[in-house]
Amino acid sequence: MAANQQHAEYAIETSNLNLWYGDFQALLNVCTKIKAGIITGLIGPSGCGKTTLLRCFNRMNERFENVRVEGSVEILGSNIYDPEVSVVELRKRVGMVFQRPNPLPLSIYDNVAFGLKVHSPWRSLYKDDIDAAVEKALEEVFLLDSVKDQLHRKGTDLQLEQQQKLCIARLLPLKPELLLMDEPCSALDAAGTEAVEDLLLSLRGRYTIVIVTHNMAQARRISDECIYMLNGKLIEHGETSDIFLNPKDKRTEEYIEGRYG
Amino acid sequence: MCALRGPVCSFLTRLRRILRIVSERTIVSLIFLCGVSAVIFVFGIFFFVFREGAPFLRHGFDAKEFFLSPDWYPTSATNKRYGILAQLIGTGTVTLVAMLVAVPFSLGAGIFIAEFCGKKTREIMKILIELLAAIPSVVWGFIGLMVMNPLIIWLTGAPIGLNVLNAGVIVGLMSVPIIVTIAEDAIRAVPDTYIEAAEALGATRWQLVRKVILPAAKSGLLAAVLLGVGRAVGETMAVLMCTGHSINIPFDGKAPFFHVLDSVRTLTATIAAEMGEAPRLEVNADGTFPAEALHYQSLFVIGIVLFAVTFVINVTADLIVKGIRKRK
Ligand SMILES: Nc1ncnc2c1ncn2[C@@H]1O[C@H](COP(=O)(O)OP(=O)(O)O)[C@@H](O)[C@H]1O
Ligand SMILES: [Mg+2]
Numbered sequence: 001m002a003a004n005q006q007h008a009e010y011a012i013e014t015s016n017l018n019l020w021y022g023d024f025q026a027l028l029n030v031c032t033k034i035k036a037g038i039i040t041g042l043i044g045p046s047g048c049g050k051t052t053l054l055r056c057f058n059r060m061n062e063r064f065e066n067v068r069v070e071g072s073v074e075i076l077g078s079n080i081y082d083p084e085v086s087v088v089e090l091r092k093r094v095g096m097v098f099q100r101p102n103p104l105p106l107s108i109y110d111n112v113a114f115g116l117k118v119h120s121p122w123r124s125l126y127k128d129d130i131d132a133a134v135e136k137a138l139e140e141v142f143l144l145d146s147v148k149d150q151l152h153r154k155g156t157d158l159q160l161e162q163q164q165k166l167c168i169a170r171l172l173p174l175k176p177e178l179l180l181m182d183e184p185c186s187a188l189d190a191a192g193t194e195a196v197e198d199l200l201l202s203l204r205g206r207y208t209i210v211i212v213t214h215n216m217a218q219a220r221r222i223s224d225e226c227i228y229m230l231n232g233k234l235i236e237h238g239e240t241s242d243i244f245l246n247p248k249d250k251r252t253e254e255y256i257e258g259r260y261g
Numbered sequence: 262m263c264a265l266r267g268p269v270c271s272f273l274t275r276l277r278r279i280l281r282i283v284s285e286r287t288i289v290s291l292i293f294l295c296g297v298s299a300v301i302f303v304f305g306i307f308f309f310v311f312r313e314g315a316p317f318l319r320h321g322f323d324a325k326e327f328f329l330s331p332d333w334y335p336t337s338a339t340n341k342r343y344g345i346l347a348q349l350i351g352t353g354t355v356t357l358v359a360m361l362v363a364v365p366f367s368l369g370a371g372i373f374i375a376e377f378c379g380k381k382t383r384e385i386m387k388i389l390i391e392l393l394a395a396i397p398s399v400v401w402g403f404i405g406l407m408v409m410n411p412l413i414i415w416l417t418g419a420p421i422g423l424n425v426l427n428a429g430v431i432v433g434l435m436s437v438p439i440i441v442t443i444a445e446d447a448i449r450a451v452p453d454t455y456i457e458a459a460e461a462l463g464a465t466r467w468q469l470v471r472k473v474i475l476p477a478a479k480s481g482l483l484a485a486v487l488l489g490v491g492r493a494v495g496e497t498m499a500v501l502m503c504t505g506h507s508i509n510i511p512f513d514g515k516a517p518f519f520h521v522l523d524s525v526r527t528l529t530a531t532i533a534a535e536m537g538e539a540p541r542l543e544v545n546a547d548g549t550f551p552a553e554a555l556h557y558q559s560l561f562v563i564g565i566v567l568f569a570v571t572f573v574i575n576v577t578a579d580l581i582v583k584g585i586r587k588r589k
Contacts, residue, residue, distance in 0.1 A: 060461060091463035098461075102454040105477050114472070115462045170462065 011036035011178055011208040012057060017071035019052060019061065026052045028232045030071075034225075036177075039204050041223030041240065042212040045255065049232040050212040051099075054180050057210065058094040059087055076177055092119050095171030097181040101163035103155030103170075108147055111155040111166055112137050115174045137172040141165040141199055161192030165199060179203070181211040185218065197222050216256065220244055228252045310568065313541075314561030316550055317343075322562070333508050335535070335556040343559045345566070347508045351425075351525035354511055355500055358429025358521065359493040363436040364486055370437070371444030371485070372470055394438035402502030405431040409503065419522040423505035426521045431503050432496050436489040443488055447481020448474055480581045487578035491571050497529035506530055528567050532560050 012034040019027040026049050034040050042050045055061045056073055059080060072079045080090050092115070103111050112134040116125060134151070138144040143165045147153070155166050164184055171179060181200075185193040200209060200222055213219050219226055219240065226243040228236045228251075236243060236252045247253045330344025374386050405427050413422035451474050459473045475482070505524025512519055535556070542554035550558075 058461065060457070063457070063460065088463045088465060091461055096461040098454070098457065100454065102458040104455055104458055104473055114459070114464075118459075118462060118464045118468050118472070167458070174462075 009036060010034060011076060012210070013074040014056070015072050015074075017053075017056060017073060018069070019049075019056065020066075020068045021064065022066040026232050027056070030232075030234045032227060032234055032237050034208070034210060034227075036076075036208045037205055038224035039200065039209045039211060039222055041219040041226040042210060042229065043214075043216070043219050043226055043255075044229035044235075046214070048229045050229055051182050052232075053229065054096075054182055054210060054212055057178065057180055058091050058096055060096065062087070088119075092174050093176055094178045094180060095174065095176040097164070097167050097171070097179065097184045099183045100187050101160055101167050103158070103163050103166050105154065105156050107152045108138075108155050108158070108166060109134055109151040112170045112173060115170055119174060133173040137169040140172055140203070141169040142195070142202075143169060159192075161188050161195055164188060164192070164196055168196075168199065168203075177208060179207045179209045181209065183212050183214055186214060193218070216244075216258075228255065230255070307568065310561055310564045314558055314565050316544070317555055317558030317562050320550060320555070327562070331508065331510055333531070335539070335559060341552060341555065343555070345528065345531075345563060347510050348526050348528045348531050348563070349566075350510050350512070351504065352494060352527040352529070354425050354519070354521075354525060355428045355432055355504065355527055356490060356493040358425055359433035359436055360486065360490060362430055362433030363440055363489055363493075366433070367437045367440035367485070367489065368444055368482060370441045371448055371482075372474075374441070375445045375448035376470055376474065377466065390438050390441050393434070396435075398435065398496065398498040399502075401431050401435055402499040405499060405503035413522070417522060421505060421524065423503055424522050424524045425504065425511055427505075428500045428503040428525075428527075429521070431499050432493045435496060435499060436492045439492055440485045440489040443485035444478075444482050447478040447485060450481065451477045480584060484578040484581040487574050487581070491574040491578070494574070495529065495567065495571050497527075497533050500527045501530040501533055504530065506534065528563050532563055532567075536560055 010033045013032075015031050017027055017030040018025065030053060042054060044050055052061065056069065057075065057080075061067045061069065069081060072081055074080070075090070075094065078085070104114060106114065113130050116130060116133055135144060138147065143162060146162065147158070155163065158166060164187070168179070168184075184200075185196050188196060197218065200211070203209065204222075204224075211223065213223075223240045225238065226236075226240045227234060228243060228247075228249070230251055236247060236249045238248070242248075243252060244256055247256060326342070326344055328344075328349070329346055330342065331347040331350075332342040332344045333347060334340065334342045370386070370390070374383050378386065406423070409427045409430060410422035413419060413424070413427055455473050455477055456469060459469050464472065504526060506526050507524040508526050509523055511521070511523035511525055539557040539560055540553060541557050542551050544550055
């Protein structure tokens with residue numbers, strides 16, 4: 001029971017996480033616990049390893065051939081780097097949104113249904129169920145009204161902001177526990193950014209969200225906690241207000257004040 | 262700088278400048294000539310083929326008979342007939358069987374090379390496939406004659422193993438390299454962001470191929486197959502050796518209707534086999550040609566037909582490939 005409660009409190013726990021790209025060590029001994037149900041921002045100067053850390057949480061780093069990982073990452077209670085863990089199952093529970101919106105070259109409908117189809121045994125899905133799931137997901141990301149009559153349009157033909165919403169929507173039918181977002185607004189204009197931020201805030205509480213952001217103001221606006229990284233190390237992890245108003249580490253303070261980054 | 266004084270010096274400088282300009286112009290025009298000559302050769306060949314075939318088109322040509330009659334008796338003493346239906350069907354059926362062999366095999370190989378194998382295997386596979394492309398067509402014909410022929414007789418009990426099946430398999434294998442190469446390019450041109458997106462959603466490798474990569478690469482794959490078709494239609498030596506070279510339509514009313522163990526003859530093989538014995542005769546004084554001249558001319562008209570077919574296929578493939586580039 002106690003263990004369960006702990007799982008409920010923390011969505012991700014990393015311990016002594018090290019990662020190398022070939023000879024280059026991109027993460028050094030990262031130890032942290034990310035709380036469930038809130039939005040955690042990942043901040044730090046360019047090249048400090050934010051994307052790398054984020055991609056450890058759904059093992060997307062394994063796409064590169066020269067990556068080596070040591071240490072453990074526990075997601076909802078089990079170490080995802082255990083050999084018997086299924087990457088397919090992991091990625092069903094941990095969704096990811098990328099820096100550039102990357103809808104598949106399929107219809108809007110098929111984009112949202114893709115995850116469901118991929119994770120269901122052949123012929124086990126009914127069209128009505130898929131329809132309902134697609135509609136619900138699009139509704140959740142505030143996209144339904146604008147695309148309701150054009151579900152068969154290509155997802156890649158939408159505006160960037162809508163594409164990014166679609167990329168979030170396609171994760172939802174799988175009922176993920178965690179959403180990882182790598183600078184999801186960096187390709188969007190101000191209005192698009194605001195719309196996606198509103199969306200994230202509306203998802204807050206239902207999903208655990210980890211968001212990489214370059215934008216200090218954005219981190220302040222939407223995150224509950226922040227992790228500050230520098231040169232592959234985790235420097236500070238705390239409530240967003242603490243990180244911004246009274247950072248404990250000198251380096252965090254300097255970054256917040258804009259002395260580098 | 263200039264040891265000489267006055268007018269001599271200025272003359273030398275001017276000479277040097279003129280020489281430089283002249284040599285630059287020469288190089289530019291040489292390059293231009295090389296570029297233009299490619300175009301000139303294509304038109305030249307087309308002109309030549311057309312000129313040789315033109316008298317037949319003007320005199321002996323009856324489009325209905327030419328395309329719809331299977332009677333090919335260009336050297337008959339009493340009743341010369343020029344129908345290429347059997348050869349058209351021969352070319353068509355050999356190409357069809359070739360594609361039935363080559364397309365699954367090549368697309369499978371292309372997908373494997375582009376998506377499923379490691380770097381080292383990929384390099385080895387590509388070298389092997391290039392090797393396949395380097396085998397001369399007469400060697401393929403030899404394989405058909407000496408290996409496939411007894412094999413088909415042994416397996417099917419057919420009286421003769423030189424037929425549509427034999428030529429189809431051989432030409433299919435000959436088309437594999439071009440299809441694999443272009444298919445692999447098309448598959449590898451699928452943007453990595455699509456693949457990343459599907460992988461992040463938990464798609465397995467096979468789902469990724471089936472649901473994302475193949476749909477995204479489908480025009481490129483179509484172009485690859487079309488180029489393979491062009492290759493198969495134009496193949497000459499190997500089909501000449503493997504089809505049995507007999508004027509015959511491998512269809513009839515009896516099941517299974519299409520007889521893959523029938524011998525046929527193709528358009529290309531007809532030209533290759535008969536060109537040597539068809540005399541090129543000059544026009545008579547009254548502007549007509551002697552009857553024997555039509556054989557030679559009709560072979561060139563077959564050439565025009567082939568030219569037109571492969572031209573259409575290649576242009577279609579080209580347009581498809583261009584369409585892909587534009588969308589990116
Ligand atoms: N695939 C890779 N191969 C080698 N080095 C990489 C690769 N991806 C990232 N890196 C390096 O790892 C470091 C961290 O990169 P990244 O996590 O992308 O930083 P951030 O997202 O914070 O800008 C950088 O120095 C970068 O050059
Ligand atoms: Mg990054």
